[in-house]
Amino acid sequence: MRGWDDGKGDRDESRRRLREALSQSKSDLSRSWKIYRRSLLAMLGLFMVVSVSLVAIFAEDIAVEHPYRNLQDTEDKWSIDYEPRRADPFSEECDWHEQKIITNPNSPLFSEIVVAESDDKVGDDNRYYRDTLSVIQLIKLEDSLGYDLNLSLLSIDPSNSSLLVLSPELYGNTSLYAGVWVTYEFDNEAMHHWWLPDGHDVCIFGTNDQGHDLFSKVVYGSRVSLKIGITVATLTVIIGTIVGSISGYFGGRVDEVIMRICDIFFAIPGLILAMAFVAAMNQITSLTIPIWLGILFPIFVLAAFSNTYLNSNVPDDDQVSDQAMGLIMRYRGVLLALVAFFFFVVWMPGASWPDFFGISESRSWRAFASLGIIAVLGTIILADRKFILNTSFEGGLGRIRDSLDWTNPWRYLTFRTLAVFVSLALLFSFSGNEGEEIVLIKDFDRLWKVQAALIFTGWPGYARLIRGQVLYVKEMTFVEAARSVGARPGRIMFRHILPNAWAPLLVAFTLDIGGTILSASGLSFLGLGADAYTAEWGLMISESRRYFLLSPHLMLYPGLAIAVTVLGFNLLGDGIRDVVDPKNRR
């Protein structure tokens, strides 16, 4: 009869073996790190990506200013010595200006006229000016023939530099329909504040035409770009994986149809297709809810399926595939760590969740969304009885650590992980102070349209990639072995084929983040992306075109930011390729 100690010995033995296996996987981690470290370019890429991610996370601390605050208004706060850089359109000594304004013949009683809007004027120094100057005082008012008019006819609204025609005497005075000449004094000082060159002490990149600090805008732009890149790449990977694995696994007519659809997508240049798609979505005014569903639905489906199949009680065939693929399988730990890094370090804080879900405007919206999440979460947890049955803290942290299965990351794509994800989302959606919140993107839905368009055009690439991988892995012996012990297609797919097929996928994913950032900035450049003056790099370049000759710094820094970010992801992807696919390494 076996006593206590026998059982304990068995347990210890199994513990020991597990620990051995874990240390084995750890050494694999360090080995792949060694391979990665060998390449200088790869290390450079990692450095770039980490730096950009850090900038995105700590944007509030790095940026010196709110990206949309006109520095003209904050002079007292910053006490920057703004030197008058521009020669003003009207000379320094002469601070009055004469302008003809056309009164509105239909309602001269109450017509509002903006004065002193110097519309793209070119001054003597070849600089453009476009600003509304603040009017201090009216000096003279004449009708079109040069006769003096009573000055009290007009009054000034200094807040928006407009003239308000108030007097009933104007009514019916047809001679004024041709316009009046106004001579007014304007605030010469106001012009000096908002246009700084780069190399300034505080605003090191200078300011743009709106007086926004360019450095802060570039810093906050990293959040927008990383968010777009990672969101789009993740969702295209999910959709592409589902479609591609169906196509590759079932083959035959299904495969033929899916591949022809992919061919159609490939036939149209991606940028033109994305542009047309954005235009087609023009009448959709709110995308928040569709996007919510678009993100959550594929994850739910994948989680539901993989959970079911990974826990199915098929005769133990796990070891078969783990050893068969050698290197790729052994380095999965690294890949998982990288993915975890992207998700928890870059994506979530970088996305600044309240912004991300488009509910940053009011707290009630946020509370409503959170209640929805809680309801969904509760349903899932209640439905997933295993979650309750398995949750026990016997053995403490060690138990949890021992139960970590580094070799099969797909196992963690379960409802429980989902619960963790969504709770984190909740946490972030509640974080953030209502008063000081920075609204990064001025029009959420327009940027969502860009993301939806890029997802729409991007998935066929992944589908084709995954299909090829699945076709390749399908022929391996362990798949045959699994089939022979009675595993069903779903389990073979999720337990045996996909874990072995996802290494090239990770490479493509990393490279695609860079590509997506490029395409999104291209769309913004064409005016199809973010709203005007949003801190989006492509848009900032597009807006700098007007001041092309005057202030090249306006386009230099956002462009460099795009280039560095994309280069970082490209180098990182190349480095990962060297690690996971040593055959390709030259």
Next chain:
Amino acid sequence: MKLHEFVVRRLLLLIPVMIGVAIFTFAIAHIIPGDPAAIQCGDKCGVIVDYTDDGEPISAYEANRIRLKMDDSVTVQFWRYITDLAEGDWGESLLYHRPVVDVVKDAAPITLEMSFLALFIAYPLGIILGIISAVRQDRMFDHVSRFFAIAFVSLPIFWFAMMLQQILATGTEHGGICDPIFGTEGGCFPIYGRHDPSYTYPVDGYAWYYPAGGTGFHLVDSWFVTDEKLATLPSEWGSNWLLFKDTLTHLALPCAALGIASAGSLLRYMRASLLEVLHEDYVRTARAKGLSEFRVVIVHACRNALIPIVTILGFSIGGAIGGAVLTETVFAFNGMGRVAVTSIQYLDFVVIMGVTLITSVIFLLSNLIVDITYAIIDPRVRLE
């Protein structure tokens, strides 16, 4: 499989894809908001233009609906769209008030000229640098060229184009690095446009002296401008060579912007492909025979390494047309990319359909040619 069987098979495979693209464009056009009948009549939609036989008034809007046959069901409209496409009637632009075929016919050569020239520069550059990089594997040149190859792929094409303008086309007084050398104003290259603006119509930049029935490729057409027309031009312009040079200098910066990414990716492909070949047995045999390293690399290895490069050509044509959207916007070329952007901004979906369709046709045909070339070079492909 014989070669002609392969070609026929590939041609047959094109048919479903083309039908799919047509369905696609039709669907996009019907999803895009906006009533073409309302757009065409503008603010005069309520004007009575005609009466029915019963004496009922027909407004301009209703007349447009009847003329565009918009009251038919979607399937009937789609069938008519397909048949019209086949007959060469691609509809009339809502923005330009011209047939789409004409719009595309004017715009396509501009884009193609630019893309082809860009690839024409990028291919030799990428291949030669790739060969050097592979031969000097893991040395300084290799590292540097690899870094720059990846860096060029990572550059936003519109930003690179604008930087080129800033550096090379603005002159030293505006922070550029060079002053006029080709007789242009500003820097050593013209800043935008297809021609020197002083000898074109001011509105659309149309160079009137080019022959009307020409190819549209002004690098070619400039040699066919007749002497009578040349005589009407100012003397510093009055020769075919000067017109050719004008076109070429205007194309230089757009092509550099467009080609640099292709050159970068080509360098990487060529390097990988050549390194693979250099490990083959026949290369070792060639070395063992005592051939010079140059001969081994150029004659034996490169010929085989170049085969996979052919396939990339098809994709880079698609990439170049996509990139042309951005380059043409920066350099103010009225090519297909610019037409696409304008038509999308003004929701002129007839032109959007036409441009999408024609770009996909160009892409598919170039891929077909590439595949056939590949099948001729490497007969193993036909066996799959």
